[in-house]
Amino acid sequence: MPVFMYISRHKPDDCPAFHEKHRKSTLELLTTVDALTKKHGIKLLGSWTDFPEHIIYWVFEGTLDAMQKLQMEPCMMAWLSWNTMERKIVNKNEDILEMLKKAP
Secondary structure (H helix, E strand, O other): OOEEEEEEEOOHHHOOOOOHHHHHHHHHHHHHHHHHHHHOOOEEEEEEEEHHHOEEEEEEEOOHHHHHHHHOOHHHHHHHOOOEEEEEEEOOHHHHHHHHHHOO
């Protein structure tokens, strides 16, 4: 199943640590993300925040269709209204290892 890395960024002025509306939006997303991923058949492999850079890294396993449906959830839409997001399809190192072993 495909693995997606989402890289989210926000401006310092929009940081949930200092902006009450965005703090509420972030809290709602973080408290519902497990239920939402389950609803769409997605697995959250991990998430990390680079606080000084205002960047959040999310790694999910699921189909592109499921990921798009997750992005349409109201709390995700609200969160995306003040964050920019890049989506990258990435490979697990175990998969790369197997591919390299089979290379001519």
